[in-house]
Amino acid sequence: AKAETPPTVFAAASLTAALDEIAQSKKIKPQFSFASSGALARQIASGAPADIFISANIKWADWLKTTTSDIIVNEKTFLSNSLAVVSYQPQTQTIKKLFQNENDFFVAIGDPTHTPAGIYAKQSLEYLNLWKELTNKLAPSSNVRAALYLVQSGAADYGIVYKSDALNAQNIHLVDILPKNSHEPILYQALLLKQDNQINAKATSLFDNLSDTDAITIWKKFGFQPLKN
Amino acid sequence: MFGLSEFELAALGLSLKIALIATLLTLPLALILAWLFARCQFKGRNLLLGIVHLPLVMPPVVIGLFLLTAFGKQGYIGSWLYDLFGISFAFNWKGAALAAAVMALPLMVRSIQLAIENVPTKLEKAARSLGSSSLKTFFTITIPLSISGIAGATILGFARSLGEFGATITFVSNIPGKTQTLPLALYTMTQVPDGEASAYRLAIISAVLALLAIIASEIMARKARQQLGKS
Amino acid sequence: MFGLSEFELAALGLSLKIALIATLLTLPLALILAWLFARCQFKGRNLLLGIVHLPLVMPPVVIGLFLLTAFGKQGYIGSWLYDLFGISFAFNWKGAALAAAVMALPLMVRSIQLAIENVPTKLEKAARSLGSSSLKTFFTITIPLSISGIAGATILGFARSLGEFGATITFVSNIPGKTQTLPLALYTMTQVPDGEASAYRLAIISAVLALLAIIASEIMARKARQQLGKS
Amino acid sequence: MLDVMIKSARQSIEIDASFKCVQEGITTLFGPSGSGKSTILNVIAGLDRSESSKIILNNLDITKRPTEARRFGYVFQDNCLFPHMTVKQNLSYGSHPARSNTPNRNEVIDLLDIRHLLNRKPSKLSGGEGQRVAIARALLSNAEMLLMDEPLSSLDNKLKKEIMPLLRRIATDFKCPILYVSHSFDEVCQLSDKLILINNGKILGSGSPQDMMTNPKYADQLDGFDAGNLLNVVVKSHDHEFGLTNLEFSGGIIPVPLIKDEVGSFIRLRIRARDITLATSIPTGISTLIRLPATVNYITDVNQTHSYVHVTCGTEVMIIHLTRKSIQSLGIEKNKPIFCLVKSVTLEN
Amino acid sequence: MLDVMIKSARQSIEIDASFKCVQEGITTLFGPSGSGKSTILNVIAGLDRSESSKIILNNLDITKRPTEARRFGYVFQDNCLFPHMTVKQNLSYGSHPARSNTPNRNEVIDLLDIRHLLNRKPSKLSGGEGQRVAIARALLSNAEMLLMDEPLSSLDNKLKKEIMPLLRRIATDFKCPILYVSHSFDEVCQLSDKLILINNGKILGSGSPQDMMTNPKYADQLDGFDAGNLLNVVVKSHDHEFGLTNLEFSGGIIPVPLIKDEVGSFIRLRIRARDITLATSIPTGISTLIRLPATVNYITDVNQTHSYVHVTCGTEVMIIHLTRKSIQSLGIEKNKPIFCLVKSVTLEN
Ligand SMILES: Nc1ncnc2c1ncn2[C@@H]1O[C@H](COP(=O)(O)OP(=O)(O)OP(=O)(O)O)[C@@H](O)[C@H]1O
């Protein structure tokens, strides 16, 4: 009976649109729960009925693996992303010049203390030798979408967000993509989980097909970079 | 209905159910606590006051985390409740209602306490002198005379429950049809590139609900005051 | 001090400053609105009621988004205020105070309204008959007689401001030393895998603050009631 | 029977009063404003806590009982009606356990003239209407004893006169004694079986109204009030032509304005000490109808210039309030036979 | 001068009353409980809105003015003291613009005997104390006119007697007329210059208390009350030996219990109609000291069995309450010379 029920998928909020579309294309109706990776990881650790967990951050996946290893059936790192610099007003200069020239501006980023996007952004800025100059001009948000909205509304002049968020957003201008080698790789990890010692069959098939050709087209459409298994 | 999608309707229905149940279940507790605070001096009063009001000062996320630890499947209280009564708050609407109730409790207690404190003790004394026990006095004098405050508090609690977000998403996740209330659906919509339209609609639904609740409370309060011949 | 780190102390200080200023600035507005709602019938009353109470039912994040749109650098009101008075709410404590004030307003209005409604109109009439203008009556009769409710409302607003999270983090971000209040710091700590120790400490600080605020309000309310010879 | 010993210290007044109330009838607490009357009632009812007091009702120590178990019916000085209930609901609120002997609900409602108010809220009542409802509420509460704090103060004389006999009946026929606070001497005289004088929290004295009024010791406290005589008389006959009723007692016949009581019934007649004129012989050509022969017992002084002449009339003792000048000019002295003249219009039942 | 026309319909009563108050002095509104007295005062003060009423004060139409601009001082039936202020603060609350002629604060405080209460909160006052503070608050409010709703109802006689002269002085010396609601006939007689009888929201009649009391038309309304005579007299001499003061008027000398007023001052003396005995010749051996010669004018009927005999005594007119039987037996008729006998202890100033 358990195998018949639709799978429950806990996924990072940034994957909402893409995962919705993939699920539709595969004609399964999983129960989604989109929230921050950290919140979801904690919920699963305390017994949430998730069959699949997709973390936007290897760290929370690892944390789950160490705290509740007994429920994890399978794992795969199947997606990557890049960081984009966006602006409220259209820009022509490179980011280095931009960030060095102007005095009075704000850069919205995910919180570098805990959000993955923020951590990667910090690495990039350090790599580009901009971190020190920018520390007083950063607006750390609780998640990337919030950072993106800061730029969209013009509250912040610039933002460093995922390329996947930037591509589909209105009212902003894409300034640049940060070099891939300036930060640790941005990896999405999927975990297949046991529920009461049972594995949901539909979950397994969804897990397996997260990066089949159909899915890859969709991931790409939303600005993600699928990885080869 | 009103051009709402199924997903939005589900969130609306769930929200109403959760807020309603949370409010109704909290009310008796809030009444008792408010009465205790308004009329009794006892040891540990301040501590209890502090605990009840904690959700007011703590970020809701933290309250959510605490609920997860205490009332989750493996939580101290959660596992105990499950073993004894088979009640589980884990990732279902009951959990969402619990989160809403915890967040609404301090608001309700405070409003009711104020209302009860405003009931002239002289009238309670008069009731006692006519042979009415303290319990009867509470139900026939204290409550009716503070009913406008209690009604206001209930609506306040209801409204707060409707808007509850942080504790809910942290405690019972964001599962459509199960725990995805209006605010959570709204949040989800802000995560989707072209979700703005839907987000706006949801915001407007919330606003309309708020308005209705507030107007209802006003009407009730006015009726109650008329009952007392105050206006 | 109390073994708190610099980072925690900064958040504590900022929180107190923001909550205090938000509460004090909101109080006059809340008083006026409460009086309007309690004693006047006017067109658009219900609409105004609904608007004031909106922050109560909307998820705070949505209020934050709204504040961004309206009071952000490019917002209608925000840009206008900046051009005219040079006031900017962007990513500074003023913005945090604004968010806290907006969230606390409905709670304060509601409590004060109830308190004012409980002032016997007979006494206001007696004051008028002694030659007191309606303004003088408001300040010498209505306010003093509802002072325990107003004090309670203020503390409630203060507590709510102290605990404000969603709107703040959305509106003014989470910049340590500038906009990172206690709840934001606490939230941050819960998001860091090894932040538990600090999170606990911050939670305890919040709880203690809540307790102090509540106890202060209790003492004030009791004093006020004694002034009225109620107990 | 209520037997109390009350000690209660307040910032402004120290109350220290012990007294007994009569078993069947009305005990009146009489004293100037601020003398502690309401406070005493509050302590008896258990509304003010007072550790060192002692309240004994029908030989039971009820000091430690909560208010609702003391089985009093309390009429407050301000009416304390429940604002959210109609008059009818207020009347039915009393919750003392049923007792064998309670006044009839309809009769109380009619006598207090509140039937037309039954469906109103207290906020829509006038001052006197509210007071009447409060009285009715206490009367109908099944109380073992009533505490009444100036219950008639805002009523007009006509209503007062209608309500007072009801209160007497409650106290005697229904065996529900009343402790009554009043500052109206009229009420005290007509109602009370025992009068307790109080001032500044202390009891100055107590006794039958007649004794108290004629005791020079209390003249100062009762100064300004109308000392009086209470005679127990029997209705002899009605004279409808002149609208007079002839009352008889051991001292003679007293014609009074027509009353309703049946021939043969016993009633209590009040004659104020100052309404009696003394004459050494029966005068002629004078409009007073009542001329009672009496003998002077002794004379006591009210103050430096006024005195009470105590006389025996039949088997009754009466007092007459005269100026010293009159006493001197008439040569009134012990054992002198005299006539008491009273205008019958000054007499009211 | 206050001239009002009040129309106000309530679910239970329809008020339709037009009347004028006297310019200098006290106008009394007298009627049974629930007859609309408080309602009328509320409309006059502007506390109850009534569109079809008209209130004219000193020739100014103040109907449309808000309460605070009407310049009344209102003593409410329930005292309505501000609970959060001390007595002192309550007394200073009045905010009407200053007027040339206001009573002295200290004197008011002393006369009302509330000095010891100045620093207390109203919740710590007894019923009578609160009422006195409410009176003082209105007196000190600089009002152009006072509205008083049964202000003395919970006070003892002694206090009443001290306060009433103060009220008269306020009305006359300080030119602050008073509209006074009362159900105590004593108060009405001693205070009022004009008496307005009201019942069920309608005015039955109005006039000087003396006229009203002796008018058979109102006998029914005033039944049970003590009709009386008000004489303007001058203090002739004090007789300290017997504690008497001799008052003189055109009809003769009246000895009364010693009063404080100086020789030569004019005062108002009240003699109740029922306290006067008529005699066809001066009787001897009788204790009444006052014997005033008079002539019978005419006789009116109070009811079927009682009458008022109207007599002229000097230049004054007086009424005497007698039973028909007495009238018949004495053969009293128009123009007959008679003597009015009064016991001096029945006279109070
Ligand atoms: N709550 C209180 N706290 C302190 N003192 C009080 C309180 N209530 C009354 N008093 C004082 O106690 C004394 C007695 O008050 P109480 O009300 O018993 O007087 P009373 O005899 O009923 O007077 P009245 O005839 O005016 O009602 C008064 O001096 C009064 O000022």
Ligand SMILES: Nc1ncnc2c1ncn2[C@@H]1O[C@H](COP(=O)(O)OP(=O)(O)OP(=O)(O)O)[C@@H](O)[C@H]1O
């Ligand atoms: N708020 C109200 N609404 C409706 N009816 C009222 C209201 N207040 C009083 N009444 C009624 O109006 C009538 C007149 O009331 P009012 O208070 O003027 O009487 P009153 O002459 O002052 O009587 P009392 O001597 O008992 O104080 C009464 O029948 C009363 O029941």
Ligand SMILES: [Mg+2]
């Ligand atoms: Mg009293």
Ligand SMILES: [Mg+2]
């Ligand atoms: Mg009245």
